[in-house]
Amino acid sequence: DAGVIQSPRHEVTEMGQEVTLRCKPISGHNSLFWYRQTMMRGLELLIYFNNNVPIDDSGMPEDRFSAKMPNASFSTLKIQPSEPRDSAVYFCASSPSDRATEQYFGPGTRLTVT
Amino acid sequence: GNSVTQMEGPVTLSEEAFLTINCTYTATGYPSLFWYVQYPGEGLQLLLKATKADDKGSNKGFEATYRKETTSFHLEKGSVQVSDSAVYFCALHTSNTGNQFYFGTGTSLTVIP
Numbered sequence: 001d002a003g004v005i006q007s008p009r010h011e012v013t014e015m016g017q018e019v020t021l022r023c024k025p026i027s028g029h030n031s032l033f034w035y036r037q038t039m040m041r042g043l044e045l046l047i048y049f050n051n052n053v054p055i056d057d058s059g060m061p062e063d064r065f066s067a068k069m070p071n072a073s074f075s076t077l078k079i080q081p082s083e084p085r086d087s088a089v090y091f092c093a094s095s096p097s098d099r100a101t102e103q104y105f106g107p108g109t110r111l112t113v114t
Numbered sequence: 115g116n117s118v119t120q121m122e123g124p125v126t127l128s129e130e131a132f133l134t135i136n137c138t139y140t141a142t143g144y145p146s147l148f149w150y151v152q153y154p155g156e157g158l159q160l161l162l163k164a165t166k167a168d169d170k171g172s173n174k175g176f177e178a179t180y181r182k183e184t185t186s187f188h189l190e191k192g193s194v195q196v197s198d199s200a201v202y203f204c205a206l207h208t209s210n211t212g213n214q215f216y217f218g219t220g221t222s223l224t225v226i227p
Contacts, residue, residue, distance in 0.1 A: 042219040043158075093157075105150075105157030107157050108156075
């Protein structure tokens with residue numbers, strides 16, 4: 001199994017630009033999570049999906065952030081417009097069932113907004 | 115509510131030293147407890163877990179015991195290696211919060227030869 005796949009691995013963009021991060025969960029996993037990691041705030045849950053449906057998006061910082069999961073094998077996290085304070089490592093994770101007790105993390109996307 | 119508190123880092127140890135990283139939790143219901151490890155430039159990986167009180171999780175020489183009476187899940191290793199240098203996260207999961215995990219802030223460990 002290839003594990004959770006994220007792209008791009010690194011993204012550098014200018015303030016005001018749109019950024020789209022992508023995630024392919026492990027096949028058969030029906031829960032997907034987006035996290036943000038910074039030195040200041042640590043690991044923060046942004047949003048998670050069960051069976052492609054957003055369950056809890058209370059961690060999404062503001063309206064500039066949006067996430068979609070159009071099918072079981074793909075999810076996107078979009079930031080529009082991006083700001084320097086959005087610079088962080090964004091992780092996607094998946095788990096195998098609605099009541100799973102283990103999450104599998106992708107390698108992360110390091111976003112730098114200048 | 116649910117939360118995890120783990121000891122502040124960074125922690126620096128010499129090779130073969132004994133390691134303890136403290137973790138305490140607050141939870142509604144009956145949580146499962148986890149330790150995840152993050153090596154530089156990588157995502158988090160599950161290190162070990164325990165799903166009920168008095169269970170001991172173990173892996174790669176690390177172990178942690180689920181102590182309900184003290185609401186703790188401290189990570190220990192008897193003899194650390196340079197390759198154990200990483201950030202360690204304590205986490206909990208409860209079935210009454212859907213599928214959400216609650217992570218601690220992470221503890222950075224550096225092992226020097």
